[in-house]
Amino acid sequence: MPAESRELRNWLASGALAVKRARSRLDAINVFPVPDSDTGTNLYLTLQEGNRAVAKLPASASHREVVAAFARGALLGARGNSGVIVSQYLAAFLTHVDKAGGLSNAKPVSIATALQEASDAAYRAVGAPVGGTILSVAEAASRGAADAVAIKADRNAVIVAAVVSARTALRSTSDELPAARAAGVVDAGAAGLVLQLEMLAETLAGASVLEGLDDVEWELASTGKGVVAVPVHHEHRDAGGAYEVMFVTPAPERSAHATVAADHELTAALAALGDSVAVTASHGLVHAHVHTNAPDQAVEEGIARRARQILVSTIALGHARDSHDVRDGTGMVALTSCPGLAAPLADAGAIVLVVPDPTRLKRRELRRAVREASAEGVVIAAGNEQLYGAAQELAGRKGAGRVVALQTQHEAHVIAAVAAGAMATPGEPLAEVMREAVERCEVARSSP
Known part of the structure; x- marks a missing residue:
């Protein structure tokens, strides 16, 4: 393995591992922008996708190849608002460091400039920047x-100084962000970014470089002692929109100016539909995220831009998973070519993958929807024969996990299956309940 990429791979892997270890704590303190208890999960899955892309490279891959693979993988796999922002932050940092000769060779000024560019990129990714969040930590580190x-x-010393400033800003998020202050916690996304900076410092300067420095409690009681239980204000879960819509589109042109202009246009369009808007661009792709009460319109914005990987879910579904209110540990995935079905299918508890052109569905996109639905098991209902074929192929692959593809050929079958799944009672086998609904659903066909 080239020395120029060894430290880079080590940092990217250790950053993902740090978030994995802190995943449940980050989920527990997630109260902004909505208390959906998934920031740690979203960050980990985003970083995991970046590292999976790197793992596919040969050991001889150059620093630049590792940077490109991680940036593209993290962008395609970005989950939630926090995942989108962090993917853009890391892509910008890595791109500048690569131009400066690589992580191992970067001079102090290059590290500082990379942190500044990363902070700027994080701000650009957010439709309505808010203080006391991950953005504040990014700016403080720079x-x-x-x-x-x-x-x-x-x-x-430069990277250690960045960590010290980031930790100070992290502690302040509890005072600056009303939701965090009310819950007695720091901002979860900000804490996740601090973990990345801490792992960078340990990678560059040694595992003991941060010993003796003041750490930051994430859960803060009035006594100043850490607490375990964090109040989650479920009644505000849909304050900015009951649905989460995410999609990836190709960048319109190669020029940076055109890409930035397109980002602003898409950001404005999504901001008109909801909040928690995050739009990032890297390596020829644009990733968009929004919480909205108009999911159909958000989906149409994606389709108009030739979007792929259009995922729709309800904010409430995150709470159901967090409280283990998922029938027999199994989730539902609905594949549909009808944008208008996204909202009702999501309301019934499915992760919805809107596929305008079934011939363009990639296995990676389907795997992502499956992972979004459940880590334990998934039942897939597909709206036409092509989508069913893709689901069946995934279910039959070794290592796919507990995936069941219902034998469906029509959107009506998807509606029937998901509706039945929503009505299933605890203890009922979800796959059997949904399969029976499909078998009982008769679809009328017009005569030729």
Whole structure:
């Protein structure tokens, strides 16, 4: 393995592992922008997808090839608002570091500049930036690094200074963000970014470099001691929109100016439909995220831009998974070519993958929908024979997990299956309930 990419791979892997270990705690303190208890999960899955892309490269891959693979993988796999922002942050940081000779060779000023560019990219990704969040930590880390460069600190001191400033900003998120202050926690997304910076410092300067420095409690009681239980205000779960819509589109042109203009246009269009808008661009792709009460319109915005991987779910579904209110540990995935069905299918508890052109469905997109639905098992209902074929192929693959593809050929079958699944009672085998509904559903066909 080239020395130039060894440290980079180590950092990316350790960053994902740090979030994996803290996943449940990050989920527990997630109260902004909505208390859907999934920030840790979203961050981990985003980073995991980036690292999976890197793992497919040969050991001889160059620093630039690793950067490109991780950035593209993380963007395609980005989950939720936090995942989209962090994928853009890391892509911008890595791109600048690569231009500066690689992580191993980057000078102090290059590290500081990369942190600044990453912070700027994170801000650009958000439709309505809010203080006391991941953006505040990104900006503070950049400022801390720049101050260290100004006094001619070496590279290790620069990244440590960035971590110290990031930790200070993380503690302040509890005071700056009303939702975090009310819950007595720091911002979950901000905490996730601090973990990435801490792993960067340990990768570059050694595992003990942060020992002796002040850490930050994530859960804060009035006594200043850590607490375990964090109140989640479920009554506000749909304050900015009851549905989450995510999609990936090709960048319209190669020029950076055209891409930025397109990002602004899409951001404005989604902001008119809801909030928690995040739009990022990297390696020829644009990833969009929004919480909205008009999911059909958000889907249409994606289709108008030749979107793929259009995922629709309800914010409430995250709460159901968190409370283990998923029938026999099994989730539902609905594949449909009808945008208008996205909302009702999501309301019934399915992860909905809208596929305008079934011939273009990629296995990666279907696998993502399956992982979104449940880690334990999934039943897939598909709206036409082509989509059913894709579901059947995935279900038959070794290592796919407990995936059942219902034998469906029509959108009516999807509606019947998901509706039956929504009505299933605890203890009933979800796959059997949904299969029986499909078998009882008769579809009228017109004569030739």
